[in-house]
Amino acid sequence: MFRSLSNRNFRLWVSTNLFSNIGTWMQGTAQTWLVLTELTDHSAGAVGILTALQFLPQVLLVAVTGSVADHVDRRKLLITIQCFQTLLALSLGALIISGLAELWHVYIFGFALGCCMAFEAPARHSFVSDLVGDEIIGNAVAMNSTAFQTARMIGPALAGLCIALVGTGWVFVINGLSYLIVTTGLLNVRVTRHAHAAAQPRGVSRLLDGFRYVAGRPDIRTVFLMLFFFGTLGMNFGIFISVMAATVYQEGASEYGLLTSIMAIGSVTGALLTARRDRPRMHHAVIGTFLFGCFMTAAALSPSYILFGLVLIGVGLAAQTSLTSSNGFVQLATDRAMRGRVMAIYVAITLGGLPLGAPLIGWVADTYGARAAMGVGGAAGFLSAAIGLSYLIRVRNLRFIWDDEGPRLHMNPDPHLREPGPAVLPPDRAL
Numbered sequence: 001m002f003r004s005l006s007n008r009n010f011r012l013w014v015s016t017n018l019f020s021n022i023g024t025w026m027q028g029t030a031q032t033w034l035v036l037t038e039l040t041d042h043s044a045g046a047v048g049i050l051t052a053l054q055f056l057p058q059v060l061l062v063a064v065t066g067s068v069a070d071h072v073d074r075r076k077l078l079i080t081i082q083c084f085q086t087l088l089a090l091s092l093g094a095l096i097i098s099g100l101a102e103l104w105h106v107y108i109f110g111f112a113l114g115c116c117m118a119f120e121a122p123a124r125h126s127f128v129s130d131l132v133g134d135e136i137i138g139n140a141v142a143m144n145s146t147a148f149q150t151a152r153m154i155g156p157a158l159a160g161l162c163i164a165l166v167g168t169g170w171v172f173v174i175n176g177l178s179y180l181i182v183t184t185g186l187l188n189v190r191v192t193r194h195a196h197a198a199a200q201p202r203g204v205s206r207l208l209d210g211f212r213y214v215a216g217r218p219d220i221r222t223v224f225l226m227l228f229f230f231g232t233l234g235m236n237f238g239i240f241i242s243v244m245a246a247t248v249y250q251e252g253a254s255e256y257g258l259l260t261s262i263m264a265i266g267s268v269t270g271a272l273l274t275a276r277r278d279r280p281r282m283h284h285a286v287i288g289t290f291l292f293g294c295f296m297t298a299a300a301l302s303p304s305y306i307l308f309g310l311v312l313i314g315v316g317l318a319a320q321t322s323l324t325s326s327n328g329f330v331q332l333a334t335d336r337a338m339r340g341r342v343m344a345i346y347v348a349i350t351l352g353g354l355p356l357g358a359p360l361i362g363w364v365a366d367t368y369g370a371r372a373a374m375g376v377g378g379a380a381g382f383l384s385a386a387i388g389l390s391y392l393i394r395v396r397n398l399r400f401i402w403d404d405e406g407p408r409l410h411m412n413p414d415p416h417l418r419e420p421g422p423a424v425l426p427p428d429r430a431l
Contacts, residue, residue: 009131044361055351065121089173094173125346159257164253222387226326235377239361247369284325288323298311318381
């Protein structure tokens, strides 16, 4: 399960990122609570607009960010981005502490942070392949996700505590300082492998290469289509959890932060389960999105705060199973020289759909209630699973068989992953 941590560079990257991601989750929790309860009167629509502004750059800059990730030193790019994020967090924190922060300040901050994230995400995802070989990249992606979700388990709870004790602004200051930790780690990482090559074409042609590559890969296109609906309507957790906590269960900032941390327990479990597998496969993502739909529906119907929190563990497990499996599958199925551009499209689809979905989910929550909004998220999970299942049936010849060994699912091997033989999936080992 932990084999990729034997790599010194990867171990340093993951450990320093853990501290920085704790700060990031603290800031995200404080930012949502600031807009929902301090700058507006429980407006889910305002939270949706902020989410849209923060993730809009993922779509607008997708061609540029992917090309940059493939043609520059990713380590230096990540260090530069950490410095910009430090300045943004400290600046907004100072505004909040001084009592001068207004809603439009947070909107501008969200968009600027989104621009940083647009360049960081493809570089960060593909940087993993610079640190480890292809033989363990699936495990490395899963362990990276495990560290990220561990931070998610710790950060929101700490944020709720800090908001209650010292106020929202200091959470931004803490996050700004946490970026210095990952910057120190990056300065000490020794990378000998880079994907960029001077002989590769420049200009508009190279910007479009990623789209051309994906257009010729039906397996990656299917995963991206699944991720579009899943990311656009299903991953609005900041809206789902905050509005359910504040309006349905009438809870405060600490209880909201605790709910986000509880969901992260399931996310860590999902990432660890993915790390145990020899390699990520598409059907793992399909199963994850289907279970996500089931758990989201159950969460929408939960009658109490405690039961809602318990169901969120399942939501986190299913979501992380789908996302980590999709991430690892796409990276492993993509040529190394194209990974930066393909991962930029991956990020743009997974997170860039939020500018479309977040305002819609916010409107549903304001108009029909938080439970209805979560129901829409559950429906997105079922739709994503149906898209993936259709591909497996049409292209991979997925079918149910019953022989001397009992009932099982059978499909043809994935030609792009060069699996040694037909995949046989006993129902009790689907995950």
